Amino acid sequence: MVLDHPCSLRTDGVNLMPRLTVAEVRHRQPGKWEGCYNRFFLPAPFPGAEGPKQPSAAFFDACYHVSPEQLEAGTRQACLSDFGLNLLLQRRVHHFSRVVVPTFEFQNANGGVYDEADLVEEWCLDREEDGLKPLEAAAECVAWLREEEDGVKRQVLLRDPQRRSTVRRQMRSYLRELRKGTS
Structure with a gap:
């Protein structure tokens, strides 16, 4: 999953940056959000998940830098809604700082x-x-x-x-x- 903000993805509005930050996405055991600061649970149905019994998450402690060529060689599996992007940003800020920023603040910005x-x-x-x-x-x-x-x-x-x-x-x-x- 690409973690960079849309403005940070491209050098000039067109060409991708030489290094893009991605997080590993993998299946996880069903459970609560509490204490899971290192991940962003993906909304169902996420491609590759087999129904609600196979929830997936992007793991913030399994991040990598990839080149534009590596990213372009893959296939987009899904695209988050505005609310999904705001939740992702909220979880990342919380992961790094333990501060909870309301999602509407990300939408406003x-x-x-x-x-x-x-x-x-x-x-x-x-x-x-x-x-x-x-x-x-x-x-x-x-x-x-x-x-x-x-x-x-x-x-x-x-x-x-x-x-x-x-x-x-x-x-x-x-x-x-x-x-x-x-x-």
Whole structure:
């Protein structure tokens, strides 16, 4: 499981960092959270888990650094929701400090980043249908997000929860126009 924050994964918004932090995921015995500071229990159903009797966890004391090539050679098994990401961050902070930060605080701090990651993924999937490679599509999306809209970069607008849906609508409209131009 990748543990790095979405902003920490990429050097320039497009290319992956040379070293990425991952945690080993393995099956664990059913039990309580109490005292399990070294792990993040994965929500069911996690791929590879055989129902609720085979719960899995990412172990913070079994972390490794991998290269982008190693990560890209694998297959994504699952993607956490915003709440799942917030729980992961909460557990990591708790693991390192024994401080419990409410998950909504992580959402307040990272909501725009989560939306940006979703927009880039949506853009890449859409543009892949037009024949673009993922890195080309990601670079195209990041360039579009960094363009100014009324004097403010769209990327900055994503920090404001009230503006996120507007940026998403603009993106979808722009992608439709791109598609019309290539067909």
